[in-house]
Amino acid sequence: MNQIFSTAAFRHTPATWLGQLISIRQVMGAALLVGALAGCGGGSTSDSSSTPTPTPAQPPSGAASTGCASAAKLLTGLQSITSDGTQRSYWLELPAEYDRNKAYPVVIGLHWRGGSASDVYTWNGFFGLKPLYGNNAIFLAPQGLDAGWANSGDRDIRFLRSMISQVQQGVCTDPQRVFATGFSFGGMMSNAVGCQMGDVVRAIAPLSGSLWSGCGTSSNRVAAIFDHAMDDNVVPYSAGEDARNTFLARNSCSATTVPIGNNGCVEYQGCSADKPVVWCGHATGGHWPPAFSATETKAFFDRF
Template sequence: MRLLCITALLLCALPALARAQATPATCSLTPVNGEIRELTSGGRKRIYRLFVPANAAGQARLPLVFDLHGTGGNTTGRAKETGFEALAAREGFAVATLQAEDSRWNVPVFTPRADDVQYVSDVIDDIAARSCIDPARVYATGFSGGGRMSSLLGCRLNDRIAAIAPVGGLRWFGPCSGRAVPVLTVHGLADFTNAYEGHGDRGAEWVESVPEALAGWAAHNRCQQKLVQDKQAGPLQTLRYAGCERDAEVKLLRIDGMGHVWPRTEVDATAVIWQFFKAHPLR
């Protein structure tokens, strides 16, 4: 009888022990200062740049922000452009700056080219295997072609990506399955590369207008149908859909007179995007 009781207690304790081992309260994190790492994804050699702040050691699991360069860009230039790594050093999150094959993301998807959605998923796994990353706080942002790619991730990988923030490149690739995805986008009315009005001569690369893409995400997130514009002085205007499922808000920062650039003057896009991400863990 005593043996049976001991056995029963051990069986009850095993699941709790396994959970404790699988999800430690804190982690021993090694700082990584913009290191280039390699992995194989879909049979192809890929690289990415990783930054883990020096003050992360001993902290709980860190959020992870994916930063995607525009067409023709690279990891080093992108890291300098946004300053996400400097912000991460102050705020305590990790940054993965990804590299597209031939500096061009496979979006819209063309089958013979690299599967970039799988690449992002594989990078999450690669980082999580060596660093303590919070799987509920993985985010994606990007500029231009990287904005289109982060839009695709919100549609195709929303079980792993908590929120997206495309800049100068919001797209709607619906219908999308899965959960409601918080969306913040920034776009200039004087952007002549990815025109705010859409419907230019770019083929499948740039189709719908920014308001149409925003409306697609709002419908996916089951927001209220009315687009609300906050009354603001100056070139920066905020447009948003309210009442979205699981607080998955859909918001546009529209900047009059701004071209195809990463915003710094009218709004610090890097800081604003991080504040948006902080408010939206995976639900």
């Protein structure tokens, strides 16, 4: 189960980190991974020939997407979509007892460098979130190009917009509760999503991320919770702080913090209405999400 993570292809990686590799530690007993394989489920594979033609995602306008009330046009399994003339794919995980009349929140899990969509949905249960949500959310695991999220020319931003639109048309979702999380390169792409996709994504939860997948200008804002270890030797703690500070400025937060949760996280005060920023900095853990990250992430997402 060991996976190798690399920053060699990060588009905005400082030269000192190019080519650096890290082997995942043997932490399979961590709470983050408990119950990971259980309930990941399987299902039919569908492709773009049986799915609606995606249109650009629009700002949330109601509590139910256009895919509600009708029979699902998408099934749990691998989906295909064309973005910028390139065939892209993502895994869709519907609740075992999917209800066409229930507007589900959508949780997007972005894989790390050298990882894949299948790692996200089969290995650790969408970063430990799926066991916590049970049958009350729809999960998406998109596949990056070249096993990563360089987001060259915002190609991955456009892909994720098309993916969200396709899902909203194909199944019943709540357009006002779309969330994104990811680890390492996936954390970087989560930040890029937060920078540019606040019109369709409500909150992000980057794990050990940075701004190395870009941070385009947008007037739209998102709520954000960040997790980073001080002894991370792949993505420096300071790079995580830079990402946090960008969202503090975007959301007009003050420097005052108050403790939140039970794991040393703090919430910044004075942020724009309904756009909180939470920082979960911890001394040790290296380049790996702590066992508590899923619990803190879900508690944050549940606020919206």
